[in-house]
Amino acid sequence: MQITSRFTVALHIFTCVEVFKDDHKVTSDFLAGSINTNPVIIRKILTQLKNADLITIARGTGGITVNRPLSEITFYDVYRAIEPVENGDLFHFHESPNPECPVGRNIHMLLDGKLKAAQSAMEDELKKHTLEDLKNEALDLIASEK
């Protein structure tokens, strides 16, 4: 199992918004073109980002505004906005171990902490990168192409 591509799509969206906002109106159609997918997919992701209060979307006109300074939005914020994982658990535990078995009734207690730690390690790593980093690195890369 893998984490949905919606996450990388969301990061792609933010990058496009920042790189192109002065030159184009960044619409879901425009984004769909860069990401090479369907505009509706983009709109659904934008809705999730809006619900997480990360962006504002203008109806009628179209156009996306980021609500907070880029330096205050981490990859983790985007991840949490996008991944609707139940309880936020990365690891899916088998549902109903047998309570009459000594191992079965204790297995959760044995593993939960360790799995949570592994998940947190990943999430903490995501917190290290902000959208500002992403924007700057994108601009550098594009500039160096010439």
Add this chain to the structure above:
Amino acid sequence: MQITSRFTVALHIFTCVEVFKDDHKVTSDFLAGSINTNPVIIRKILTQLKNADLITIARGTGGITVNRPLSEITFYDVYRAIEPVENGDLFHFHESPNPECPVGRNIHMLLDGKLKAAQSAMEDELKKHTLEDLKNEALDLIASEK
């Protein structure tokens, strides 16, 4: 998206093998009872563990033997044996960003390293725990029940 419950099932299996090996013959039926699932599910997971050279399975008689000292098998070893993630990538990247877009053709280079780092952080955390830890903690927990 979540990591399959097969991973926690595999850890559950190892725990049972260690806790019960002197008292019962640990068969896929027995394990299925503790884990509360179907014996065939167990056998498939056992096959994966066998292919990864972690265990040996006796045909005819039934019974599972762990191939290495428990202290030398980490959660990560089990994870890798179980999770058939393509390329081993935790994050699924959107397939085909538009190469004609400056962002589209650079997005992989921008994100790959960061995503890999997040994945590695999680995996390194899994490497910190061995099956020996798991066994000892299980025995402690069970003993403290009485």
Add this chain to the structure above:
DNA sequence: ACCGTTGTAACTCTTGAAATTACAGCGCTT
């Protein structure tokens, strides 16, 4: 009032996990 855009519902396609049934193959045990 028009037009470009967003918001959403409804549907399809595909994939994969999980569960289940069925049965062949293996190897002790007697």
Add this chain to the structure above:
DNA sequence: AAGCGCTGTAATTTCAAGAGTTACAACGGT
């Protein structure tokens, strides 16, 4: 050598979710 318990595995079903697509109502500048 025959029986029995167990493993190995194929085939099938069920279910959930991601991804893509079509269609259309709602919004808001021009």
